[in-house]
Amino acid sequence: MTVSKTAADAVRSPRAQRREPVDPAGDDSMLQLGELSGLLGYSLKRAQLKVFEDFLRCVAPLQLTPAQFSVLLLLDKNPGRNQTEIANTLGILRPNFVAMLDALESRDLCARMRSTNDRRSHILVLTDRGRAVLARAKKLVANKHEARLIEVLGPANHAALLEMLAKLAQEF
Amino acid sequence: MTVSKTAADAVRSPRAQRREPVDPAGDDSMLQLGELSGLLGYSLKRAQLKVFEDFLRCVAPLQLTPAQFSVLLLLDKNPGRNQTEIANTLGILRPNFVAMLDALESRDLCARMRSTNDRRSHILVLTDRGRAVLARAKKLVANKHEARLIEVLGPANHAALLEMLAKLAQEF
DNA sequence: CGGTATTTGATATAGTTCATAACGATTATT
DNA sequence: AATAATCGTTATGAACTATATCAAATACCG
Numbered sequence: 001m002t003v004s005k006t007a008a009d010a011v012r013s014p015r016a017q018r019r020e021p022v023d024p025a026g027d028d029s030m031l032q033l034g035e036l037s038g039l040l041g042y043s044l045k046r047a048q049l050k051v052f053e054d055f056l057r058c059v060a061p062l063q064l065t066p067a068q069f070s071v072l073l074l075l076d077k078n079p080g081r082n083q084t085e086i087a088n089t090l091g092i093l094r095p096n097f098v099a100m101l102d103a104l105e106s107r108d109l110c111a112r113m114r115s116t117n118d119r120r121s122h123i124l125v126l127t128d129r130g131r132a133v134l135a136r137a138k139k140l141v142a143n144k145h146e147a148r149l150i151e152v153l154g155p156a157n158h159a160a161l162l163e164m165l166a167k168l169a170q171e172f
Numbered sequence: 173m174t175v176s177k178t179a180a181d182a183v184r185s186p187r188a189q190r191r192e193p194v195d196p197a198g199d200d201s202m203l204q205l206g207e208l209s210g211l212l213g214y215s216l217k218r219a220q221l222k223v224f225e226d227f228l229r230c231v232a233p234l235q236l237t238p239a240q241f242s243v244l245l246l247l248d249k250n251p252g253r254n255q256t257e258i259a260n261t262l263g264i265l266r267p268n269f270v271a272m273l274d275a276l277e278s279r280d281l282c283a284r285m286r287s288t289n290d291r292r293s294h295i296l297v298l299t300d301r302g303r304a305v306l307a308r309a310k311k312l313v314a315n316k317h318e319a320r321l322i323e324v325l326g327p328a329n330h331a332a333l334l335e336m337l338a339k340l341a342q343e344f
Numbered sequence: 345c346g347g348t349a350t351t352t353g354a355t356a357t358a359g360t361t362c363a364t365a366a367c368g369a370t371t372a373t374t
Numbered sequence: 375a376a377t378a379a380t381c382g383t384t385a386t387g388a389a390c391t392a393t394a395t396c397a398a399a400t401a402c403c404g
Binding site: 020021031032033034035036037038039040041042043044045046047048049050051052053054055066070073074076077078081085086088089090091138141145146148149152153157158160161162164165166167168169171172 | 215217222224262313338
């Protein structure tokens with residue numbers, strides 16, 4: 001638990017390396033997936049895990065999880081909002097958002113400021129450091145993560161995929 | 173915690189209803205998602221949660237989670253396999269697969285049989301009841317769940333989506 | 345105005361999922 | 375025969391998700 005043999009270890013920051021399904025010609029002599037491969041939910045989950053894995057790898061130097069990145073992005077795009085608004089937009093429950101913010105704030109990436117007109121709420125703001133980290137993260141995500149996705153899928157497919165996923169997230 | 177007002181409650185069997193992001197013209201006056209909507213990982217996760225939600229709804233009468241359904245499917249397609257092989261194929265760690273099997277076995281959907289040639293392994297078999305439940309589940313999934321997906325996306329898009337997700341799960 | 349209800353951030357808590365280490369029993373290796 | 379590897383299992387911990395509840399502050403309403 002203390003050794004860190006390879007540089008790849010640094011990649012699995014919060015969650016350790018995910019279990020790989022099947023096996024690349026290894027030990028199970030390839031079972032039949034059957035209608036499993038036609039199940040959209042199954043493929044969605046598998047793909048999502050892989051994509052998150054790659055995200056963590058690409059953005060590892062900044063030690064940001066997808067969730068943390070999304071918070072920083074949202075704070076940057078929507079200044080002057082409180083915890084409830086940000087959490088709701090991301091589908092995070094307010095109680096769970098507290099610890100998330102604690103972590104970001106302890107790293108001086110954002111700060112809570114008491115609102116002057118409503119002293120219950122905390123207005124969330126990115127710190128200078130938060131803005132700098134976000135800028136670097138955006139570049140890593142665009143140039144390494146999304147670039148690889150576009151390379152694998154092709155630009156047109158990538159766009160089509162995004163559109164379909166958005167439709168699913170909306171109309172479903 | 174004891175009342176169950178609506179029939180929809182039965183839907184959220186294992187996990188309670190997931191938090192909805194943003195809000196349908198409700199209280200947060202629509203924050204800007206910004207580049208978040210262009211993040212494939214974000215859209216993937218959102219879509220996956222929705223699809224799983226719908227899966228649970230559709231297959232609620234049989235009380236099967238997506239993971240349980242995938243196990244039954246795999247057992248049916250690959251008879252004579254042991255726990256390690258099934259778990260590996262699904263990307264489930266062996267220790268975590270034990271409780272899953274306990275649950276399925278306690279409902280008489282499958283059974284562990286000691287292998288004759290290797291008395292360490294448990295050969296997994298579907299019971300008659302397991303086969304019957306699987307057959308009913310398949311119909312529900314096809315006629316309600318996947319049917320709705322195809323309706324929302326269109327058949328061609330649905331197929332294209334599956335193909336892209338499979339490619340991501342593989343080459344990533 | 346004053347009392348009640350609601351909202352906000354927070355705490356405590358519990359359930360689910362995912363991961364690692366280690367063990368006994370069995371089998372493979374040498 | 376001795377050692378190593380494998381199988382199912384247990385124990386355990388971390389991360390994520392969900393609910394109930396609280397104090398402080400605000401909104402509502404008679």
